[in-house]
Amino acid sequence: MPLIIHHWDTDGITSAALLIRALNLEEFTNMTAPIGEFRFDERIRAAVKNAERLYVLDFNVPHEVEKVKVPTLFVDHHTQPKINNPLVEQVKPLPQGRVLPLELARPLGALRDMERLERPWSRRRHRREGI
Numbered sequence: 001m002p003l004i005i006h007h008w009d010t011d012g013i014t015s016a017a018l019l020i021r022a023l024n025l026e027e028f029t030n031m032t033a034p035i036g037e038f039r040f041d042e043r044i045r046a047a048v049k050n051a052e053r054l055y056v057l058d059f060n061v062p063h064e065v066e067k068v069k070v071p072t073l074f075v076d077h078h079t080q081p082k083i084n085n086p087l088v089e090q091v092k093p094l095p096q097g098r099v100l101p102l103e104l105a106r107p108l109g110a111l112r113d114m115e116r117l118e119r120p121w122s123r124r125r126h127r128r129e130g131i
């Protein structure tokens, strides 16, 4: 069964909902880490071992995804290094222009993420690493 692991915040939950809709997933497992933790806890590790396919969404845990042994789609807009695990497809969505005015994003809890995206060092790092 496909396993979706997403960030616990607004854009993480929304990412999971969009993926489920886009792929027409009817059967899947959906998990998130405890709030504030950027790692796979024992519960998530056990689920990853039994998954046939893994989706990691908006959850900046490249160190965890490097170790998985299952085909994985990793979609995250945060700054992270290139993932070298051949089972992982790393996708870095970057907004073209301003997709959501920051004042509208603030009540959704997305403000810090959006501000981070606009930092030049973040864009430079991703360009340099080819992601």
Ligand SMILES: [Mn+2]
Binding pocket: 007, 009, 010, 011, 012, 058, 113
């Ligand atoms: Mn997020």
